[in-house]
Every structure is written in C-alpha cells, then in structure tokens.
Amino acid sequence: MEDVRAWGMWFKMKCKTKPAAEGAREPVVAFLLSLFFLSGFIGVHLWLRIPAEAALQFARRDAPTMTGIDVLEAENFVTFAGKRIGLITNQTGIDRNRRSTIDLLAHAPGVKLVALFSPEHGIRGIVDERVASTADAATGLPVYSLYGDDVRPTDAMLAGLDALVFDIQDAGVRFYTYITTMGYTMEAAARHHLAYYVLDRPDPLGGGRIEGPMLDRERTNFAGYFPMPVRMAMTIGEMARMFNAENKIGCDLHVISMQNWQRQDWFDGTGLPWVNPSPNLRSAGAGVLYPGLEILQPGGVSVGRGTDRPFERVGAPWIRDAELVNYLNRRSVPGVRFEPERFTPDSGLYKGEMCAGARVVVTDRASLESMRMGIEIASALAKLYPGKFEVGKMIALVGNASTIKRLENGDAPAAIVSSWKGELDAFRKMRAKYLLYH
Numbered sequence: 001m002e003d004v005r006a007w008g009m010w011f012k013m014k015c016k017t018k019p020a021a022e023g024a025r026e027p028v029v030a031f032l033l034s035l036f037f038l039s040g041f042i043g044v045h046l047w048l049r050i051p052a053e054a055a056l057q058f059a060r061r062d063a064p065t066m067t068g069i070d071v072l073e074a075e076n077f078v079t080f081a082g083k084r085i086g087l088i089t090n091q092t093g094i095d096r097n098r099r100s101t102i103d104l105l106a107h108a109p110g111v112k113l114v115a116l117f118s119p120e121h122g123i124r125g126i127v128d129e130r131v132a133s134t135a136d137a138a139t140g141l142p143v144y145s146l147y148g149d150d151v152r153p154t155d156a157m158l159a160g161l162d163a164l165v166f167d168i169q170d171a172g173v174r175f176y177t178y179i180t181t182m183g184y185t186m187e188a189a190a191r192h193h194l195a196y197y198v199l200d201r202p203d204p205l206g207g208g209r210i211e212g213p214m215l216d217r218e219r220t221n222f223a224g225y226f227p228m229p230v231r232m233a234m235t236i237g238e239m240a241r242m243f244n245a246e247n248k249i250g251c252d253l254h255v256i257s258m259q260n261w262q263r264q265d266w267f268d269g270t271g272l273p274w275v276n277p278s279p280n281l282r283s284a285g286a287g288v289l290y291p292g293l294e295i296l297q298p299g300g301v302s303v304g305r306g307t308d309r310p311f312e313r314v315g316a317p318w319i320r321d322a323e324l325v326n327y328l329n330r331r332s333v334p335g336v337r338f339e340p341e342r343f344t345p346d347s348g349l350y351k352g353e354m355c356a357g358a359r360v361v362v363t364d365r366a367s368l369e370s371m372r373m374g375i376e377i378a379s380a381l382a383k384l385y386p387g388k389f390e391v392g393k394m395i396a397l398v399g400n401a402s403t404i405k406r407l408e409n410g411d412a413p414a415a416i417v418s419s420w421k422g423e424l425d426a427f428r429k430m431r432a433k434y435l436l437y438h
Contacts, residue, residue, distance in 0.1 A: 065270035068199025068237070068256035069095050069167055073104060079197070079256070081110035083162040086153075088117040088146075088185055091125040092169035092201075092275045101167045101199070106139050113141065114161060119168060119181040120147040121278050128279050147177070151222060152184045155192075163195040164188075169277050170236050172205035173291045174215060175397045178277070180225040182236060183243050190251040198255045200237035200436070202270055204287050207233045207263035207437060212291065212371035213400035214423040224399050229424060230291050230371055233263070234431065241434040257436050266365070280310040287311075289336075289360055292374030298393040299378065302355050306345030313341050314377060315357025317350060318388045325358050327384060331413075333376050335368025337361050375403075375413045382407060 072079060073095055085105060087093075093101035105113045116123060116139075122131040123143050131145040144150075144157045158164075164185055170178045182198070189196040212230025220227065226243055234242070237255035244253045261270065268274075268284045276282050281290060290311045293303045301319070304310035315321070321340040328338040341359035345351050358377075362368060381389035391407045398404060406416045 063260040064096065065202065065261045065265070065272055066096065066259040067201050067272065068258060069093070069101050069104065071256055071259060072199065077105070077108040077111055079254075080105070080108065080163070080165075083195075084112045084114045084160060086115040086117060086158065086161045086164045087113060088119070088164060088166045088168065088181065090118055090121065090123055090168055092277050093167040093199075094273065094275060096272055098273050102136065102139065105165070106141075113139070115157065116141050116143045117153060117157070117164075117185065118143055118145050118147070120177045122147075125276065126279055146181050146184070151181070153188045158188060158192050158194065161192075161194055163197060165197045165199065166236070166240075167199040167201075168236070169201045169204070169275065171277055171281060171287060171290060172203040172231060172233070173294075174212070174226075174228055174230045174232060174399070175223045175294070176277075177222055179236070179239060180222050182240060183225040183247070183249075186240065186243060186249050186251045186253070190249050193252075195252045195254060196240075198237045198240045198253070200235050200255055200258050202258065202261055202265060202267055202272070203233060203235050204267035204284060205231060205233070205291075206266050207235065207435075209233055209369070210424055210428060210431075211369055213398060213403045213420050214427060215399040216401055219395075219399045219401075223397065228427060228431075229420075230295070230398075232427075232431070234434070235261075235436065238431075238434050238436055241436075242431065245434070246430070255436065261437055263435075263437055280305050282310065285312075285362065288362060288365055288368060289370060289373075292370035292372070292377070293360070295371075295374050295394055295397045296378060296381070297349065298396045299381065299389050299391055300349075300393070301357070301381065301389065302343075302345055302349045304343070304345075305349065306347035306351060307343050309359075313343060313357060313359045315341060315343060315355035316388070317353050317355055318385060319355070319357045319381075320384075321356040321358065323384060324380060327380050328358060328377065331376055331380070333373050335362060335364045335366070336373055337363055369417075372413065372417050375407070375416050378407055379410075379413045379416075383410070 087105060089101050105111055116136055121127050131147050133145045134143050136143050166182050168178045170176050186196055210229050210231060210233045214229055215224045215227045217227045240253055240255060244251050274284055281287060293311050293314060296314060297303050301314050301316045304313045325338045325340050338358040339361060342354060342356050344354050382391050392404060395404050403416060
C-alpha cells in the first residue's frame with residue numbers, strides 16, 4: 001500500500017505543477033502514463049512475492065508432460081546400454097510423437113531388445129478374448145502372451161534376459177488387468193534376479209481423488225492384484241513401488257519417472273496422445289465413467305459394449321428407460337445427468353437385443369465421483385427391478401463383501417459410500433509413502 005500511495009502523490013504533484021498553458025490534454029497524458037508505470041510496478045511487486053514453489057508450478061504448466069519413454073529417449077537410452085531387454089507393452093507404449101516403444105528400443109544404440117510380452121487384448125490391443133503367443137511382424141521378435149495359456153512369464157520366456165521393461169498405459173482402475181500383469185512380471189523378475197524398469201505414465205483420471213471400496217484381501221485375483229480402492233489415484237510407477245514393498249516382492253525395481261506431470265492433471269491436460277488402452281475404452285471422457293459403470297455389468301446390464309459408445313450408457317431388455325432416468329435424475333447425482341436411451345449391442349451381453357436404459361452425460365467432471373454414481377445406479381436397479389438385477393454378482397469387480405451386503409439390504413447409497421471412509425483413510429496414509437509426484 002505504501003508503494004501505491006507514493007505513486008498517487010507523484011501524480012498529484014505533476015498535476016499541480018504543470019503550467020496551464022500546456023493545455024488540458026497534459027493531465028490526461030500524465031494520468032495514462034502513471035497508470036502504465038503503476039501497473040507494471042505492481043505486477044513485478046506481486047510476482048516477487050509469489051513463493052518459489054508456486055512460480056515453479058506455473059512454469060511447469062507451460063512444459064509438456066514427458067512419460068518414461070520420452071525421458072529415456074531424451075537421454076539416448078543410456079540406462080539400457082548393454083542390456084538384453086524383454087519389453088512388456090502394447091499399443092499404448094508410444095512416445096509423445098506416437099513412435100512405438102518397440103521400435104524405439106529395437107533401434108536404440110547399445111540396447112538389445114530380445115523379446116516382447118503382451119497383456120490382455122494382445123500386443124496391438126484389439127483382441128477381446130484369450131491371446132496366443134506369436135511373432136512381431138515388424139521386428140521378428142517373439143511376442144509372449146500373458147493372457148493366454150500363461151498369465152505369468154515362464155522360465156523359458158525369461159531365458160537370456162538382463163531386465164524386464166514395462167511400458168503400458170493403464171486406466172487408473174483397480175480391476176484393469178494390466179496392473180496385475182505388472183505385478184506378476186515383477187514377481188518373476190525377482191525370482192530370476194532380473195532388473196525391472198517401469199516407464200511411468202499418468203493416471204488418466206488424475207492423481208488426487210481416491211474412490212470406491214477396498215478390495216477384500218482374500219479376494220485378490222487377476223482382476224484385483226492388490227488390496228486397494230477401485231480408483232487408487234496412483235501412476236503405474238507409484239503402484240509398482242507400493243507392490244514391491246507391501247507385497248515384499250524384493251524386485252530390483254527402477255521407475256523412470258515422468259517430467260512435468262502433477263497430481264491434478266487429467267489425461268487430456270497432459271498434451272499426450274490418446275490411444276485406446278483396450279477395444280472398448282475409446283476416449284478419456286468414457287474413462288471417467290468407466291469405474292462406476294463397469295461394476296454394473298456382472299449384475300446383468302449392458303454398459304454399451306458392442307455399441308458406438310461403450311461406458312457411456314447402461315441398459316437391458318427389462319429396463320423401462322423413462323422410469324430409470326426419472327428416478328436417477330431425482331437423486332441429483334453430482335457431475336452427471338441421465339437421458340433415456342435405447343440401443344442394440346452387436347456383441348457381448350444382450351447381443352442383438354433391444355436394450356432400454358440411460359445415457360450418462362457428464363456435466364461437471366470435477367464434482368463427479370464415478371463410484372458413488374455406480375452405487376446410485378446399482379441401488380436404483382435393485383429397487384426398480386428386483387429379481388432382474390443381481391446385486392450379488394457385482395462382487396466380481398466391486399471386490400468388497402460389505403458393500404454388496406449393504407446394497408442387498410437396501411441401504412442408502414450415501415451411507416454405503418460413507419462406510420468406506422475408514423479403510424480409505426488408512427490406504428491414503430500407506431499410499432503416501434510411494435508417491436513420486438505432487
């Protein structure tokens with residue numbers, strides 16, 4: 001304020017001392033000049049008072065996000081020099097210029113790419129069934145499927161390797177099986193004394209909001225590698241650190257961290273190219289709805305597989321669309337609204353049958369809690385269509401017996417969501433030890 005008063009006194013003096021003969025325009029010119037210099041002075045003054053951390057944060061927003069493969073490329077792959085590499089990847093393993101990690105490592109100086117490993121959906125991410133091992137057409141390298149006869153690498157697959165490298169974009173959701181493939185291959189690397197490198201990538205849903213019930217420890221399986229919430233708000237590199245320590249894997253783990261990524265970043269804010277991580281997850285927008293809608297399918301509804309908008313709609317032949325939509329909109333679920341929808345899947349559940357239901361429209365992504373939305377829809381389906389929607393079968397993906405029991409008992413969705421708080425708080429505290437970004 002003292003600086004502003006000084007400028008005001010200067011202006012008053014200029015106006016008083018200016019001869020009248022110089023005309024009435026002179027005070028106006030002086031006033032405009034004073035405003036110009038004053039605004040510049042205040043701007044610099046305020047900038048100097050911004051904490052260094054905040055200034056650095058502003059600077060980072062102007063820099064592109066670099067994934068682990070981008071960082072390696074910028075360093076000319078020196079980390080892998082002289083190593084015989086087995087690469088676990090699929091179509092999402094690309095740099096920010098859409099060049100394949102397979103091609104980059106195959107031509108990297110001093111690096112010997114020996115074998116490829118593919119997760120569910122195959123090396124190109126287009127198969128929606130079990131996948132056989134094959135050979136890569138471009139490089140001639142063997143592609144060992146980890147979603148076929150084997151879900152863990154065999155001794156023969158790992159023979160002659162110095163290190164395993166994981167470069168796959170996940171969906172930020174516990175039951176997305178790429179996470180399990182990472183855990184299983186870390187265990188294999190530990191048994192065979194191989195180094196394990198994770199080329200880190202963003203959590204596409206952002207790294208801040210944790211949602212959903214914890215996976216019951218006794219329910220770990222291929223669709224749930226580790227007891228954590230449905231939406232854990234961690235990158236794959238952070239999860240690898242957590243798995244290695246909490247599961248006592250003992251892997252020689254190295255995370256190639258990203259640059260210029262922050263926890264509040266959604267995928268579409270990173271500037272990175274979107275690649276469908278699986279055949280039915282086709283946009284970042286659908287990815288936001290995916291956790292809450294996917295848990296519903298085991299209960300007997302279509303979530304849009306086999307249509308042009310998977311994970312943006314829910315329906316079944318026995319649903320009355322107007323009834324469901326009116327009920328859900330009266331619930332005022334934050335961040336979404338529901339519109340009547342009819343569709344006929346050409347594959348998957350209810351193939352060839354007309355389904356009535358709801359289209360889910362995101363109105364405010366920041367306030368949307370996808371798992372709360374999913375519980376609201378499940379509660380509505382159980383109430384409106386008893387005997388049709390089978391809540392008990394949702395355990396396959398929800399993974400939490402208490403949550404299923406509460407739904408079956410007709411508990412209020414808000415009470416069900418609130419019941420998760422204690423376990424989520426404990427997870428949040430444990431998770432903090434393994435975070436790499438702020």
